[in-house]
Amino acid sequence: MLPLVYHPIYSDLELPPEHRYPITKYRRLYQFLCEQLQIAQRQDIRLYEPEPITVAEIKQLHCPDYIDALFGNQLPAAKMRRIGFPWSQQLITRTQLSSGGTRLAIEKAMQHGLCIHLSGGYHHAHRDFGSGFCLINDLALAARHALTLEGIDRVMIVDCDVHHGDGTATLLADDPQIITFSVHGEKNFPARKPSSTLDLALPSHTNSDDYLTAFGSLLKLAIAQYQPDLVIYDAGVDIHRDDELGYLDVCQAGIYQRDLLVLGQCFDESIPVAAVIGGGYRHDHQQLVSLHAQLVYAAMNVLGIPVTPTL
Template sequence: MLPLVYHPVYSELVLPAKHRYPITKYQRLFLHLTQEKQIETWADVAFFQPEAVTPDALKTLHQANYIDSLINNTLPAAKMRRIGFPWSPQLIERTLTSAGGTRMTVDLACQYGISLHLSGGYHHAHYDFGSGFCLVNDLAFAARHALTLPGIDKVMIIDCDVHQGDGTATLLADDNNILTFSVHCDKNFPARKPDSDIDLALPRETGTDEYLSAFKAVLTLALAQHRPDLVIYDAGVDIHQHDALGYFNVTTEGIFQRDHFVISQCHDNNIPLAAVVGGGYRDDHQQLVNIHAQLFWAALAVHQPDKQITAPAGTVDFQDA
């Protein structure tokens, strides 16, 4: 079975007009998978709905005062501006629920071998502050949770968002049981890039072939050297050639190939894989849906080979042609 994790609250947040964050993409992706493409007819797929994590649970990772201020709307205005969202109860609810979703994705991956989350990837959240649309770091939180599960002694976070996972790197810098691997644009947000365990920084305008060649080589070596018991994969699509915040030239097909490679490597090495959709930015949120969907088609292609699944017809991006 292919478990998918989703909650309607992910898109239930009212933002100011022309806000950069594509808040509706989660609901649009869910509808794309369940209605337009009828994913249930392709394979044995099941949706799971997570519960919100408690503030106390997050205090095992983040500073207690920061979490309390975040929940109680007492965070200084400058720190909220650094996050990039206006405070609201809905913002807190979706943040806690999404963190619960990534934790659930880890649990399901350990049970079924793979699980995909229709949210997650908030890797710019640090110990005592949030940044870049990230309030709490669900990747680090879920990785720490994974180490409490039977048979999980080493976790690798593979972060393919175009922006370096700076919060994840700092939060887990002293954790020898969690390996952080970030592949990103060298000249993009954040300006200061603390060291991950593995950083693959590629120049602006990197194209599909160059990206895949470099990434596949480093990932293959990293998996062979470190042999993780679980992989948490941030499948950000802001590497796409038409992303508003990306600066790479990777095509939609290239994203499918990247996701297929990560999933097949984990599958072939019997490593459970918990994936989140990560970043992706367009003014027209619908244009993101098909690109994010490549992760799901890649998972089906690897885990349902008898059905000979490939990316469905019509996966060329709106602006690729």
């Protein structure tokens, strides 16, 4: 059975016209999966709705002063501009629920071996500031939560968003139980890229074959070396050749093969995987839907659930 985590609030955020962030993609992806896979009528796919992560838990990772200022609408305007969203209570509620969704995905992955969160991947949030549409770091929060669960002594975050997971790297730099592995464009955001445990920086215009060859060999070595008890997988689709902020040349079939590579290798090693959909940027939000759907298709393939991916 494949658990999916989703909440309607993910796309319920009012943003200025022409804002860069594709806020409607979460609802569009959910609707697409409901229509194409008939989720409501299936026994082999199940939807779960998260609870918001608590402020107290957030403050265990992030600076309490930053969280108080952020949640109380007291951050200076320059710091909100760095985040990239106008402040609203809706934004705060959405942020807590999305982080709660990644946490829930970990718990369901431990029960079922695999779970997909239809949001998540806010890896640019640092301890005392947000950046790049990221207010709090759901990946780091979820990884820390995972270490409190029975049977988990080491977590690996495999971050395949095209942008470097800088916030995750800095937040978890001193935690030997969490391995951070970032696969990203070397000439992309952010300009300053702190060291993850493992970094694979790919040149602009890297194509599907070169991406899969470089990533596949390093992933195999990383899993063999660190032997994680859980993998958190950020399956960003901004590596696609038509992404407006990506600068790589990976095709849709290449995204499916990447997702299949990660999920399949973990499945073969009996390592639970909690996956988030990560980034992807188009003015036409609907164009992102089929790309993000590849993660679900790959998961179904790994679990032996019949599906024909649209490549």
